[in-house]
Amino acid sequence: MKNIFLSLALLVLTASVILVACSKKVEGVTDNTAALNPTNIDLAAGNWKTVLLTRPDTFLVAAPAATNSPAYVAELNEIKGAQQSLTDGQRAAIKYWSAGSVLRWNEILRGLVAKHNLPPYQNEDGSYPIPSSANPFNYPQFPFSNPPYAARAYAYISAAQYDALVAAWHYKAQYNRPAPYKVDSSVNALVPKTALPSYPSEDAVLAGTMVAMMSMLFPTEIAYIQQKVTEEEYSRIWSGANVRSDIVAGEALGRQVASVFIARGKVDNVGKAVGTPAQWKQFVTDALANGKTPWYSLEAPARNPMLPFFGNVKPFLFDSATVVALRPGPPPAENSDEMKQETAQAKNYITNAPRENMRIVQFWADGVGTYTPPGHWNAIAASDFITQNYSEVRWARNMALLNMALMDAAIVCWNTKYYYFTPRPTQVDPNIKTLTGIPNFPSYISGHASFSGAAATILGHILPANAAEYTAMAQQASDSRLLSGIHFLIDCSTGLQVGQSVGSYAVKRAQADGAE
Amino acid sequence: MNKNIINRFAIACALVLTLIVAQLHAQTDEDAIMMAKKQFCIGGMYSRGSWKNYWEGTLKRNNLNLGTVSNQMFGFMGTYGVTEKLNLLFNLPYATTNASAGTLHGQQGLQDLSLWVKWLPLEKDLGNGTFSAYIIGGVSLPTTNYIADYLPLSIGLHSTNLSGRLLLDYQLGNFFTTVSGTYVYRNNITIDRSAYYTTEQINSNKVNMPDVATEQLRIGYRSSHLIAEAIATNMNTLGGFDIRRNDMPFPSNKMNATSVGVNVKYTLKKVEGLSLIGGGGYTVAGRNVGQSTMFNAGVFYILDFNGSGKKSSNAANK
Known part of the structure; x- marks a missing residue:
């Protein structure tokens, strides 16, 4: 008997040693994504319809030096020299960036959104400090990348990267400079070989766009992004994919195209989205004057309230009059039987919630400190796009369509929220304790439902085989807000419809942009 | 009658932004007391902890959107004497959480089952007293699919833990000192989210749970019917990250806590085999944990399978 238990003790000890020896490192889902090897290089993408650029050659990219010129030969020698002694770190950088530049910048952006998605702590007097773009490093740091802010950031960067790549593809086709490993067989190709001309470098275009957009969107992150830019650009030289002049021309083009988007961003009304204390009070006064509970x-x-005038931000896919047209009618009156029933329903869902409901709530919560619901849909899209072997320009186009839809959904949703200014279920019945944090803005209509309806609609168009799955995901994301006690049913069902309507504008654009 | 009851304290430890310490200590045997052969001590313990202030990283603050966070545990536990020198222990708590302010819904459920092997390889007279050394190993496993990623209101962290502890005790007359050190290996956990932010964005639903080390000192009086002791516990998470300014806590935060407490056990003279315990504790310092105040109370009873009906005559003060 005693021996048995001693053996048992030894067994536990052995098991411990084995387990402790195992690595606990957590791998990200795309850490080992294979190098991008497009099935179609989309050489004609220079003709695709841009978002803001009036022409693909608005910004001149000078003709590159000939591949037999001394300057080019020197650039080849730079690659050859680097390839003679690549470190593990350099090889890791090549592997990381080769999975796709649009993918990697999208992931990095999601990380920035999550990092900055923290509501400011209150002042001594109970008011809250507002992040200032003029003093971005002061607490609270600028920005507070809440869902509408994040939606706009994803859209501006994605659209700018798309326009910049269309311009790049225009010059690639025009100058038709082959990749270094095609010019000189002693240059090793450490990434998949491609027939796509290498000048200007698409990676550098994307990097230049990203770092330039930081000045507007995440000014405290310029130094961090610049490091990533340098790493990406050198990884392309080390890999034999680009010579230095491909990189220089690409980064310059990216920065120039970004400047067009930054100029738009200065006048798109986001600067007025926070509002003033007097304006915040006016919402309450107006609701009371109309006999409604604010x-x-x-x-x-x-x-x-979170960005109460975000609903006046200029959309990408339609004009501001359309925002008003897309705004749904009012929810049922607050004292109607229907709303009483919906309040009881919300209460019912949070009482003894099954674990599966909790899972759904947490999976879609995307609250404080996360990349927000738009980021979640970017992650969903990215994981599916990886399987499609798109060219970088098609990756960028699809991400731009998705993110313009998400931003415009945010605009219509926020416009609706502050037009009706309706209370959350917990305000109506304080006994409704929620299964995730309650966002700090009015209830009708659900942001999650709006985002998800828009995303599922455009993604279902891009990948029709997945359309039913996206629709189901959007429905579940919308339901999650009901299950958590955050929203009434009418907020969710109407939000989903509004999102789908916004998404259909992205589909219309996709059908006409020359890429299909 | 002996004092060889599960003698603990749920414990003198921080309700670490919920219950990590309770996981570590309420369910483990941290004392220098053994059950006699073929005796089975079972009992129930109620414990309650609450905090209003917590450490956000190293910054102490309160949170008006949480108010006072409290948890209660109802533990069912037991110890079986395989031999005089080898005991097996188990503990299974049911836990509830609540926040007095804000809108977040509390949680409840069966938490983690812990199983321990406690071995007394060395016991010898030293000076005028008795020195003993114990080696204790344990495993704790979540018994339900409760949610971990809902701090500070989740009922636990849902990791599977393996613990190894060395415990040394010296008793002189009725006074004793016990010191112990514990290393806890914690398995990675899976959460409901597909991505999260620590000090960087992690695109995975797996969370790397850093290991934990604790040290404990117990000093007090130990006689056949009464044990009264003071306890100091220090816990350090070996890795993990700080809660960011005004962010929510996360299971893999660097949760550290130093707590002090007292514990009393009284074994009834009139009812053979029955004992009562009670105690309290307070977190004096911490990081990414609540500054918890807690108390506990329990009842234990010894079932004797020796067949003779005599209750552990050899329950010498260890």
Whole structure:
């Protein structure tokens, strides 16, 4: 008997040693994504319809030096020299970036959004400090990348990268400079070989766009992004994919195209989205004047509403009059039987919630400190796009379509939220304790539902084979807000419809942009 | 009658932004007391911890959107004497959580089953007293699919843990000192989200759970019917990250806590085999944990399978 238990003790000890020896490192889902090897290089993409650029050659990219010129030969020698002694770190950089530049920048952006998605802590007097782009490093750092802010950031960067790549593809086709390993067989190709001309470098175009957009969107991250830019650009030289002049021309083009988007960003009304204390008060006054219960913040101390004038931001896919046209009619009156029933329904869902409901709620919550619902849909799209072996320009186009739809959904949703200014279920019945944090803005219509309806619609167009799956995911994302007690049913069902309507504008654009 | 009951304290430890310490200590045997052969001590323990202030990284703050966070545990536990020198222990708590302010819904459920092997390889007279050394190994496993990624209101962290502890005790007359050191290996956990941010964006639903080390000192009085002791515990998470300013806590935060407490066990003279315990504790320092105040109370009873009906005559003070 005693021996048995001693053996048992030894067994536990052995098991411990084995387990402890195992690595606990967590691998990201794309850490080992294979190098991008497009099935179609989309050589004619220079003709695709741009978002803001009036012409693909708005910004001149000078003709490159001939591949037999001394300057080019020197650039080949730079590659050959680097390839003689590549470190593990350099090889890791080549592998990382070869999975796809649009993919990697999208992932990096998601990380920035999550990093900056923290609501400011209150002042001594119970008011809240507002992040300032003029003093971005002061607490609270600029930006607070909440869902509407994030939606706009994803859209501006994705659209700028798309326009920049269309311009790049225009010059690639025009100058038709072959990749270094095609010019000189002693240059090793450490990434898949391609027939795509190498000048200007698409990686450098994307890197230049990204770092330039940081000045507007994440000014505290310029130094961090610049490091990534340098790593990516050198990885392309080390891999034999580009010579230095491909990189220089590409980064310059990316920065120039970004400047067009930054100019738009200065006048797209986002600067007025925070509003003033007087304006915040006016929402309450107006609701009371109309005999309605105004929304109020459920945080302590009460927080100013999140970007109440984001609904006036200029959309990408339609004009501001269309925003108003897309705004749905009002929800049922607050004292109607229907709303009473919906309040009871919300209460019912949070009472003894099954674990599966909790899972759905947490999976889609995308709250504080996360990449937000738009980021979640970017992650979903990226994981599916990886399997499609798109060219970088098609990757960028699809991401731009998705993110313009998400941003415009945010605009219509926010416009609706502050037009009706309706309370959350917990405001109506304080006994409704929620299964995730309650966002600090009015209830009708659900942001999650709006985002998800828009995303599923455009993604279903891009990948018809997955359309039913996207629709189901959007439905579940929308349901998650009901299950968590965050929203009424009418917020979710209407939000989903509004999102789908916004998404259909992205589909219309996709059908006409020359890429299909 | 002996004092060889599960003698613990749920414990003197921080309700670490929920219950990590409770996981570590409430379910483990940290004392220098053994059950006699073929005796089975079973009992129930109620413990309650609450905090209003917590450490966000190293910054101490309160949170008006949580108010006072409290948890309760109802533990069912037991110890069986395989031999005089080898005991097996188990503990299974049911836990509930609640926040007094804000809108977040509390949680409840069966938490982690822990199983321990406690071995007394060395016991000898030293000076005028008795020195003993114990080697204790344990495993704890979540018994339900409760949610870990819902701090500070999740009922636990849902990792599978393996613990190894060395415990040394010296008793002189009725006074004793016990010191112990524990290393806890924690398995990675899977959460419901597909991505999260630590100090970087992680695109995975797996979370690397850093290991934990604890040290404990117990000093007190130990006689056949009464044990009264003071306890100091220090816990360090070997890795992990700080909660960012105004962010929510996360299971792989660097949770450290130093706590002090007292513990009393009284074994009834009139009812053979029955004992009562009670205690309290307070977190004096911490990082990414709540500054918890806690108390506990429990009842234990010894079942004797020796067949003779005599209850552990050899339960010498260890």
